[in-house]
Amino acid sequence: PKKQTTYSNRGMTLEEYLNETNEYYRSKGVACVHKKPTPVQIVHVEYPRRSAAVIKEAYFKQASTTDYNGVYKGKYIDFEAKETRNKTSFPLQNFHVHQIEHMKEIIHHDGIAFVIIKFTTLDEVYLLEAVHLLHFWKRYEHGGRKSITKAELEEVGHPIKLGYQPRIPYLNILDTLYFS
Amino acid sequence: PKKQTTYSNRGMTLEEYLNETNEYYRSKGVACVHKKPTPVQIVHVEYPRRSAAVIKEAYFKQASTTDYNGVYKGKYIDFEAKETRNKTSFPLQNFHVHQIEHMKEIIHHDGIAFVIIKFTTLDEVYLLEAVHLLHFWKRYEHGGRKSITKAELEEVGHPIKLGYQPRIPYLNILDTLYFS
Numbered sequence: 001p002k003k004q005t006t007y008s009n010r011g012m013t014l015e016e017y018l019n020e021t022n023e024y025y026r027s028k029g030v031a032c033v034h035k036k037p038t039p040v041q042i043v044h045v046e047y048p049r050r051s052a053a054v055i056k057e058a059y060f061k062q063a064s065t066t067d068y069n070g071v072y073k074g075k076y077i078d079f080e081a082k083e084t085r086n087k088t089s090f091p092l093q094n095f096h097v098h099q100i101e102h103m104k105e106i107i108h109h110d111g112i113a114f115v116i117i118k119f120t121t122l123d124e125v126y127l128l129e130a131v132h133l134l135h136f137w138k139r140y141e142h143g144g145r146k147s148i149t150k151a152e153l154e155e156v157g158h159p160i161k162l163g164y165q166p167r168i169p170y171l172n173i174l175d176t177l178y179f180s
Numbered sequence: 181p182k183k184q185t186t187y188s189n190r191g192m193t194l195e196e197y198l199n200e201t202n203e204y205y206r207s208k209g210v211a212c213v214h215k216k217p218t219p220v221q222i223v224h225v226e227y228p229r230r231s232a233a234v235i236k237e238a239y240f241k242q243a244s245t246t247d248y249n250g251v252y253k254g255k256y257i258d259f260e261a262k263e264t265r266n267k268t269s270f271p272l273q274n275f276h277v278h279q280i281e282h283m284k285e286i287i288h289h290d291g292i293a294f295v296i297i298k299f300t301t302l303d304e305v306y307l308l309e310a311v312h313l314l315h316f317w318k319r320y321e322h323g324g325r326k327s328i329t330k331a332e333l334e335e336v337g338h339p340i341k342l343g344y345q346p347r348i349p350y351l352n353i354l355d356t357l358y359f360s
C-alpha cells in the first residue's frame with residue numbers, strides 16, 4: 001500500500017482519543033467504560049529482593065473479546081475500535097473471528113455492541129452497530145467483498161462529530177439509537 | 181498467620197472455578213462474562229526473526245477495576261472474586277481503594293456490582309452485593325472493624341450452593357435479586 005502523508009498521525013491514535021473520551025465520561029459520571037488490558041501469556045517472572053517482580057518472558061495473546069466495555073444507563077456496552085489509512089473502504093480483515101463471535105454473543109444477550117471506525121487520513125469517525133458489521137462479515141464469508149465501502153458506512157453507520165471534550169462523543173449516537 | 185491444612189487447596193482456585201463457570205454460561209448462551217486480563221506495563225519487547233515478539237521486561241500494574249464483567253439479560257454485571265483462609269471473618273484489606281471506587285461507579289450507573297467471597301478452608305462461597313460491601317468499607321474507614329464477620333456475611337450475603345455444572349452458579353442469586 002502506498003505511503004500516505006502523515007500529518008494526521010502526528011496526533012493521537014484512536015485508542016488514545018477513546019481513552020481520553022472514556023476518562024471524560026467517567027469523571028462526569030456519565031458512563032463507566034474501560035479499555036481491557038492487552039492479554040499477555042506470562043512465562044517467567046523474577047522476584048528481586050526489595051523491588052518489584054519483573055516479568056522476564058511473556059508473549060502477546062490473541063484477545064478473545066473486543067477492546068472496550070462498560071456500563072451506560074444500566075446497559076452493557078461493548079465495542080471495538082479500528083483505524084484505517086484507506087480512504088474509500090474499511091477492510092474486514094481488521095477483525096478477528098473471535099471478535100465477530102463475541103459481538104454476536106453480546107447481541108444475543110441484549111447488550112449494545114458496535115465498532116468505532118476511524119479513517120485516519122480523512123479524520124472521519126463512524127459508529128457502526130454490530131448488527132450491520134455482521135451483515136458485511138456474512139457477505140464476505142459468502143464470497144463477497146472483503147471490505148465495507150465508505151458509501152455503505154455512510155448509509156448504515158453514524159458519523160461521530162469530533163469534539164474537544166469529549167473528543168469522540170459516541171454516547172450521543174447511542175442516546176439517539178437506544179435511549180430516546 | 182498459622183499455616184492451615186491444605187487439602188482443600190489441592191483443588192482449583194476460586195478464579196479457576198469462576199472461569200469454568202463463565203465458560204459454562206457462555207457455552208449455554210446464558211451470559212457472557214469474562215475475566216479481565218492482568219494489567220501489565222510493558223517496557224521492552226524483542227522481535228526475533230521468524231518468531232513471535234517476546235516481552236523481555238514488564239511489570240505488574242495495579243488493576244483499576246474488578247476481575248470480571250459482562251452482560252446478563254441486557255444488564256451490565258461486574259464483580260470481584262476473593263478468597264480467604266480465615267474461618268470467622270473476611271479481611272477488608274483484600275480490597276484496593278480503586279476496586280471500591282469502581283464498584284461505587286457501577287452502582288451509580290445502575291449496573292449490578294458484587295463480590296464473590298470464598299472461605300477456602302470451609303469450602304463456602306458467598307455473593308455479597310456491592311452496596312453491602314460499601315457499608316462495611318465505610319465502617320472500616322470510620323475506625324470500625326477491618327473485616328466483615330462471617331455472621332454478617334451470612335446475614336446480608338447470599339450463600340452460593342456449589343455444583344458441578346456450573347461450579348459456582350452465581351447467576352441463580354442474581355435471578356432472585358434482580359430478575360424476578
Ligand SMILES: [Mg+2]
Binds near residue numbers: 081
Ligand atoms: Mg482495536
Ligand SMILES: [Mg+2]
Binds near residue numbers: 247261
Ligand atoms: Mg480477585
